[in-house]
Amino acid sequence: MPLLGEKDANYLRKTFSEQLLSNVKLLVFVDDPSVCEYCDPTQQILEELAELGEKIETTVYNVKTDKATAGMYKVEMTPAIVILNDSGKDTGIRFYGIPSGHEFSSLIQDIIMVSSGNVSFFNEDLSKKIRSINTPVKIRVFVTPSCPYCPKAVIEAHGAAILNEHITAEMIEANEFPELSMKYGVSSVPHTVINERHSFVGAYPETAFVSELFKALGGM
Amino acid sequence: MLFDLGSISERVAERYDVITVGGGPSALAAAIYARRMGLSILVTEKAIEGGQLNLTTTIDNYPGFSNIRGEELAAKMKDHARQLGAEFLNGVVTKIEKHDEYHTIMLQDGKAILANVILLAMGANPKKLNVPGEKEFTARGVSYCATCDGYFFKDKHVMVIGGGDTAMNEALHLSRIAKSVTVVHRRDKLRAVKALQDKVFSNDAISFEWNSIVDRFEGSSQLEFVVLKNVKTGEKKRVKTDGVFVAIGLSPNSDIVRNIVKTDENGYILTDENMETSVPRIYAIGDARKKSLRQIVTAVADGALAIANAFEKYFA
Ligand SMILES: Cc1cc2nc3c(=O)[nH]c(=O)nc-3n(C[C@H](O)[C@H](O)[C@H](O)COP(=O)(O)OP(=O)(O)OC[C@H]3O[C@@H](n4cnc5c(N)ncnc54)[C@H](O)[C@@H]3O)c2cc1C
Numbered sequence: 444m445p446l447l448g449e450k451d452a453n454y455l456r457k458t459f460s461e462q463l464l465s466n467v468k469l470l471v472f473v474d475d476p477s478v479c480e481y482c483d484p485t486q487q488i489l490e491e492l493a494e495l496g497e498k499i500e501t502t503v504y505n506v507k508t509d510k511a512t513a514g515m516y517k518v519e520m521t522p523a524i525v526i527l528n529d530s531g532k533d534t535g536i537r538f539y540g541i542p543s544g545h546e547f548s549s550l551i552q553d554i555i556m557v558s559s560g561n562v563s564f565f566n567e568d569l570s571k572k573i574r575s576i577n578t579p580v581k582i583r584v585f586v587t588p589s590c591p592y593c594p595k596a597v598i599e600a601h602g603a604a605i606l607n608e609h610i611t612a613e614m615i616e617a618n619e620f621p622e623l624s625m626k627y628g629v630s631s632v633p634h635t636v637i638n639e640r641h642s643f644v645g646a647y648p649e650t651a652f653v654s655e656l657f658k659a660l661g662g663m
Numbered sequence: 664m665l666f667d668l669g670s671i672s673e674r675v676a677e678r679y680d681v682i683t684v685g686g687g688p689s690a691l692a693a694a695i696y697a698r699r700m701g702l703s704i705l706v707t708e709k710a711i712e713g714g715q716l717n718l719t720t721t722i723d724n725y726p727g728f729s730n731i732r733g734e735e736l737a738a739k740m741k742d743h744a745r746q747l748g749a750e751f752l753n754g755v756v757t758k759i760e761k762h763d764e765y766h767t768i769m770l771q772d773g774k775a776i777l778a779n780v781i782l783l784a785m786g787a788n789p790k791k792l793n794v795p796g797e798k799e800f801t802a803r804g805v806s807y808c809a810t811c812d813g814y815f816f817k818d819k820h821v822m823v824i825g826g827g828d829t830a831m832n833e834a835l836h837l838s839r840i841a842k843s844v845t846v847v848h849r850r851d852k853l854r855a856v857k858a859l860q861d862k863v864f865s866n867d868a869i870s871f872e873w874n875s876i877v878d879r880f881e882g883s884s885q886l887e888f889v890v891l892k893n894v895k896t897g898e899k900k901r902v903k904t905d906g907v908f909v910a911i912g913l914s915p916n917s918d919i920v921r922n923i924v925k926t927d928e929n930g931y932i933l934t935d936e937n938m939e940t941s942v943p944r945i946y947a948i949g950d951a952r953k954k955s956l957r958q959i960v961t962a963v964a965d966g967a968l969a970i971a972n973a974f975e976k977y978f979a
Pocket residue numbers: 684685686687688689690707708709710711712713714715716718719720721722723724725754755756757784785786787829832916919948949950951957958959960962
């Protein structure tokens with residue numbers, strides 16, 4: 444049984460054929476179902492996406508048997524999704540946990556952004572600021588699938604990662620990783636943590652997001 | 664498991680017959696009516712189509728659906744509008760510029776789109792308590808959305824502030840997650856409809872603090888205590904809690920139009936019986952409008968009425 448209904452599948456087929464320009468590679472990292480409840484459905488939904496878009500390619504890795512690949516992309520938990528662009532370069536986009544519920548739209552928007560090379564919601568000025576960052580940045584956005592405001596926070600972080608190779612941006616599904624969520628004191632989502640020390644809660648407008656990013660880097 | 668397509672940004676035109684600001688049920692109903700009348704319509708939405716429906720666990724008063732999840736009804740409404748050819752744009756409308764024959768919406772990224780008719784459908788947001796500690800502990804134990812944040816209080820002790828339908832729905836939702844739920848209400852009886860009252864009174868996990876208001880929130884890094892004040896006796900008490908959900912009503916999202924259209928003293932947009940505001944070609948629909956009942960049925964009705972009138976007046 445496919446996870447996507449026929450109507451949604453048709454809609455995605457059309458969207459992908461209209462909006463995807465270059466190839467996008469989705470790497471899915473899974474573990475045995477006994478230790479990773481959401482690995483199977485995550486793998487399945489990504490395989491369905493590859494069926495719907497000619498330009499989408501999904502490759503599945505098992506973290507136990509494909510240790511080297513998991514290590515190369517610094518995959519720490521499962522299920523994980525890594526997105527590579529046309530030339531096989533890591534975009535810095537990560538999903539930890541299943542991109543279901545509202546987060547499914549984050550994944551689709553990521554695919555479109557990577558493929559079209561266009562992160563339109565950051566204006567020129569903001570894009571320039573993001574591109575100017577030259578130290579490593581790790582953004583972690585804690586979400587739940589039922590949170591309607593979360594995709595915005597995720598997309599902004601992922602958009603920043605696309606614009607700047609020093610930035611890695613993770614979506615973390617809080618329900619699936621309770622210990623990590625507890626460690627960062629997550630009690631409302633979206634909850635964003637930048638470079639371990641700076642955090643904020645809520646989906647911020649683009650300008651405010653970028654200023655938080657710079658605050659985290661010590662106000663450059 | 665649900666896979667929601669949300670508001671994937673599509674390519675949009677430079678001009679439409681109708682543009683909605685906001686994508687809640689009122690806007691989606693308007694989109695359905697507009698398309699059936701042959702009008703082009705763009706629904707702009709900053710978060711997710713369906714608006715407050717996405718914050719609702721179950722809806723049991725919308726005709727035809729005796730019990731449906733908010734998210735699911737939102738998805739159905741959006742699908743319906745999409746199938747008829749409504750277009751969607753994910754973005755924040757920051758400004759509206761009025762002209763005689765058309766109006767312009769300005770998006771945060773600087774883009775401007777023209778429309779013959781604009782529907783203001785920005786809805787409403789939960790009201791704040793405005794007490795000490797509220798801001799400090801927001802997202803550190805104080806929340807305005809049980810559907811979003813309820814899970815973090817699994818097996819914990821939580822409070823719900825308020826006595827209306829929304830507050831009781833939140834209490835019932837939380838009672839399935841948390842260990843205990845205390846409802847704090849400033850009067851000695853609930854405002855919620857009888858069906859909900861019956862449910863909360865027969866629920867063992869839910870207890871009540873009557874005639875009480877929140878005086879302040881206290882804690883170190885996370886919320887730890889709520890100080891309640893009895894409005895009858897003036898007596899205060901400090902109660903330990905893990906989380907507080909505030910559901911004391913709404914305030915309209917009308918900031919971006921307050922200098923353009925007439926509003927009442929609370930910011931609710933004034934309209935005539937056809938939903939048209941003080942500015943021709945600008946209509947207001949749904950919770951952002953001054954009206955006596957803010958529900959899905961009335962929101963969708965507003966959308967239909969606005970389109971029917973606009974069609975007659977400006978497109979026929
Ligand atoms: C917890 C809860 C439970 C409820 N339960 C029920 C129920 O059981 N039955 C019932 O009938 N009703 C219920 N309601 C009320 C019902 O959801 C609302 O009456 C209805 O959603 C109002 O619709 P609306 O079209 O006015 O917009 P809203 O649903 O308020 O949506 C407005 C939308 O506009 C967007 N927006 C705002 N400003 C901008 C901007 N500048 N640019 C772009 N987009 C913008 C927002 O993001 C939002 O999505 C409930 C509400 C809540 C919060």
